[in-house]
Amino acid sequence: xxxxxxxxxxxxxxGENCAGNLSALLEKRHGIHASSSDIDTLMxxxxxxxxxxxxxxxxxxxxxxxxxxxxxxxxxxxxQEAAASSGLDFAxxxxxxISGTTVxxxxxxxxxxxxxxxxxxxxxxSRIINHECGKISHLIAENIQATDFVxxxxxxxxxxxxxxxxxxxxxxxxxxxxxxxxxxxxxxxFTLNGFNTLLLLDDELNKPFDARRKGLNLGEGAGYLVLVxxxxxxxxxxxxxxxxxxxxxxxxSFHQTALSDEGNGPYLAMEGAIKMAGLSPNDIGYxxxxxxxxxxxxxxxxxxxxxxxxxxxxxxxxxxxxxGHTLGASGGVEAVxxxxxxxxxxTLPNLRFEIPMPGIELFPETEAxxxxxxxxxxxxxxxxxxxxxxxxxxx
Amino acid sequence: MDLYINATSSISAFDSxxxxxxxxxxxxxxxxxxxxxxxxxxxLRRMSRIMRMGLASAIKTLEIANVQTxxxxxxxxxxxxxxxxxxxxxxMCDPDNRMMNPTAFIQSIHNTMGGQIAxxxxxxxxxxxxTQDLLSFEHALLDTIILLEEGSIQSVLLGGIDExxxxxxxxxxxxxxxxxxxxxxYGQGEGSAFFSISGVKSPVKIETLILSQHANxxxxxxxxxxxxxxxxxxxxxxxxxxxxxxxxxKLTEQSIGTKxxxxxxxxxxxxxxxxxxxxxxxxEILTQDVVFDTISQPQxxxxxxxxxxxPHTLIHLSGC
Numbered sequence: 001x002x003x004x005x006x007x008x009x010x011x012x013x014x015g016e017n018c019a020g021n022l023s024a025l026l027e028k029r030h031g032i033h034a035s036s037s038d039i040d041t042l043m044x045x046x047x048x049x050x051x052x053x054x055x056x057x058x059x060x061x062x063x064x065x066x067x068x069x070x071x072x073x074x075x076x077x078x079x080q081e082a083a084a085s086s087g088l089d090f091a092x093x094x095x096x097x098i099s100g101t102t103v104x105x106x107x108x109x110x111x112x113x114x115x116x117x118x119x120x121x122x123x124x125x126s127r128i129i130n131h132e133c134g135k136i137s138h139l140i141a142e143n144i145q146a147t148d149f150v151x152x153x154x155x156x157x158x159x160x161x162x163x164x165x166x167x168x169x170x171x172x173x174x175x176x177x178x179x180x181x182x183x184x185x186x187x188x189x190f191t192l193n194g195f196n197t198l199l200l201l202d203d204e205l206n207k208p209f210d211a212r213r214k215g216l217n218l219g220e221g222a223g224y225l226v227l228v229x230x231x232x233x234x235x236x237x238x239x240x241x242x243x244x245x246x247x248x249x250x251x252x253s254f255h256q257t258a259l260s261d262e263g264n265g266p267y268l269a270m271e272g273a274i275k276m277a278g279l280s281p282n283d284i285g286y287x288x289x290x291x292x293x294x295x296x297x298x299x300x301x302x303x304x305x306x307x308x309x310x311x312x313x314x315x316x317x318x319x320x321x322x323x324g325h326t327l328g329a330s331g332g333v334e335a336v337x338x339x340x341x342x343x344x345x346x347t348l349p350n351l352r353f354e355i356p357m358p359g360i361e362l363f364p365e366t367e368a369x370x371x372x373x374x375x376x377x378x379x380x381x382x383x384x385x386x387x388x389x390x391x392x393x394x395x
Numbered sequence: 396m397d398l399y400i401n402a403t404s405s406i407s408a409f410d411s412x413x414x415x416x417x418x419x420x421x422x423x424x425x426x427x428x429x430x431x432x433x434x435x436x437x438x439l440r441r442m443s444r445i446m447r448m449g450l451a452s453a454i455k456t457l458e459i460a461n462v463q464t465x466x467x468x469x470x471x472x473x474x475x476x477x478x479x480x481x482x483x484x485x486x487m488c489d490p491d492n493r494m495m496n497p498t499a500f501i502q503s504i505h506n507t508m509g510g511q512i513a514x515x516x517x518x519x520x521x522x523x524x525x526t527q528d529l530l531s532f533e534h535a536l537l538d539t540i541i542l543l544e545e546g547s548i549q550s551v552l553l554g555g556i557d558e559x560x561x562x563x564x565x566x567x568x569x570x571x572x573x574x575x576x577x578x579x580x581y582g583q584g585e586g587s588a589f590f591s592i593s594g595v596k597s598p599v600k601i602e603t604l605i606l607s608q609h610a611n612x613x614x615x616x617x618x619x620x621x622x623x624x625x626x627x628x629x630x631x632x633x634x635x636x637x638x639x640x641x642x643x644x645k646l647t648e649q650s651i652g653t654k655x656x657x658x659x660x661x662x663x664x665x666x667x668x669x670x671x672x673x674x675x676x677x678x679e680i681l682t683q684d685v686v687f688d689t690i691s692q693p694q695x696x697x698x699x700x701x702x703x704x705x706p707h708t709l710i711h712l713s714g715c
Binding site: 126148 | 468473474475483484485487488489490493495496497500501502503504505506507509510511513514516517518519520521522523524525526527528530531534538541544545565566569570573606608667706
């Protein structure tokens with residue numbers, strides 16, 4: 001049984017829908033801004049890829065209550081676009097919503113804690129009721145009427161990729177006909193400060209896979225695919241954008257916040273996804289890298305790619321040079337980007353790449369380049385050594 | 396495919412089937428084991444309480460199952476690593492004293508336990524973490540069942556973990572006050588329960604997992620009626636908390652009728668992955684020769700959850 005993509009939606013700093021993101025990518029317009037002072041006044045000096053809309057503006061755009069956490073608002077915008085673009089009537093089928101997120105309703109929880117930290121009886125307690133990651137999915141699923149099965153995965157930065165893989169397995173095992181799957185995460189002071197304590201933030205624009213890279217820029221966004229069973233793809237003239245031909249999850253099992261230098265987990269995830277599709281590494285036309293621009297990730301991912309693609313290195317790039325690192329959403333945002341690359345038969349640029357990493361002769365794409373692509377691999381690796389790769393093929 | 400619970404281990408407020416002692420309490424805090432006997436003390440020093448609880452019950456489960464490395468580690472947690480999340484938040488929100496510690500941030504992520512278990516086992520296995528508030532454990536069990544049905548792997552380590560912290564207790568109490576929670580509420584709880592699951596025949600069989608997709612829960616009501624018609628000795632464990640949300644059980648109460656029923660949260664307290672405790676309790680009841688709450692040796696245990704605005708769930712375990 002095969003699983004196909006019938007629709008998709010995305011919002012990230014470079015654009016608020018698929019078309020807007022594609023033109024930004026092709027025209028090399030990134031969405032990373034100079035200052036983070038509106039997220040945390042004491043942390044003003046870091047570039048962040050924040051979406052230009054306020055919470056009230058996002059609420060007005062999506063028609064939801066402004067009391068929703070920002071993570072849910074970003075998610076519902078991408079999920080609404082995905083649902084509409086599929087042209088499918090979800091009510092006619094068993095339709096689920098499967099989402100990855102790491103911060104959940106943290107932005108709203110933080111607002112409570114700023115008051116609470118001054119006075120323990122202060123703060124609106126209702127601000128924490130949507131704190132749980134699962135509440136975010138519940139809100140979005142109800143809004144797009146994909147409620148037959150709703151679940152949430154939190155495996156750090158691979159959350160959305162794991163959500164897409166699990167959704168495919170729900171369809172293949174006959175438990176769902178349609179699954180809207182991907183992820184959403186808003187920028188929060190919690191994650192900005194967290195990555196800063198780990199010294200993982202670059203105080204300049206990030207430089208994925210470059211020898212001079214210093215760290216990541218935090219981003220936010222959401223990306224969802226509408227996955228459908230083979231039967232639905234065939235009947236109903238439903239739109240088919242691509243096939244999700246492979247996926248694999250593996251533990252790197254090295255360190256809580258670092259990948260092994262040789263990239264065991266990344267290697268196994270990529271190899272597993274390619275094997276599932278019955279392909280060989282030579283068949284892969286483009287890799288959308290995890291490419292966070294931290295010294296450790298890019299080294300580990302680079303080494304794994306050199307080993308697995310020893311015969312022929314595919315075109316590759318990290319679009320985090322446009323979006324920043326959208327954490328739990330990144331697998332969803334980049335799944336949409338991967339399908340856009342496949343549909344448009346184009347590589348996507350890796351901004352600010354100039355010098356390859358020492359000992360790792362990999363040269364990411366610096367321009368959008370028209371090439372023949374049959375298969376695109378998308379990588380997501382997270383804390384806890386959680387690695388997941390997705391493989392998209394021309395339908 | 397027939398699936399079995401080959402081994403289980405739990406840390407909870409509940410001691411053992413022989414020594415029932417927990418009653419309504421303000422909070423149900425775990426009776427924790429001496430972790431030094433289970434986890435390398437050098438590792439232990441750096442671990443938060445929820446990590447200790449999770450890793451210890453995972454190690455115990457694998458020991459009992461005699462499995463060295465499971466082929467998948469699937470964890471469920473409703474609220475994740477609350478102690479580290481809370482510590483980081485409180486310090487971050489105090490502008491005069493921003494002594495934030497990277498360890499708290501690192502260990503605040505929900506898949507900390509799953510990642511730590513894989514690292515402890517030095518395994519490159521499949522690893523996933525579900526967090527769908529009150530249904531997290533059922534969804535992790537669903538992934539377990541699908542993985543084993545797919546046939547590429549033969550054994551899964553499954554666990555459900557949540558911790559109760561001072562801060563959570565304080566804020567939830569405040570929220571309940573605002574929501575006028577009933578005085579009958581048993582109390583907040585916490586716990587960790589792990590399971591080794593495979594197709595290898597064992598005394599506890601997983602008969603079914605139903606996640607209702609019907610607004611009136613007719614699938615679950617039908618399952619109850621059909622099962623009870625068989626006249627077998629059955630115990631029902633419900634996730635009632637003694638609070639306002641128990642209203643949601645009304646729809647199906649008729650189907651359960653006068654069958655032996657236990658509201659298991661009076662032994663472990665109320666927390667998002669308490670279903671993992673119920674599954675552990677059911678496994679113990681099915682395999683140990685004890686009289687528990689006046690019911691001796693049932694052949695079947697049905698674990699039933701009805702939360703407002705959520706699909707109802709049913710897990711059926713049988714002794715064999």
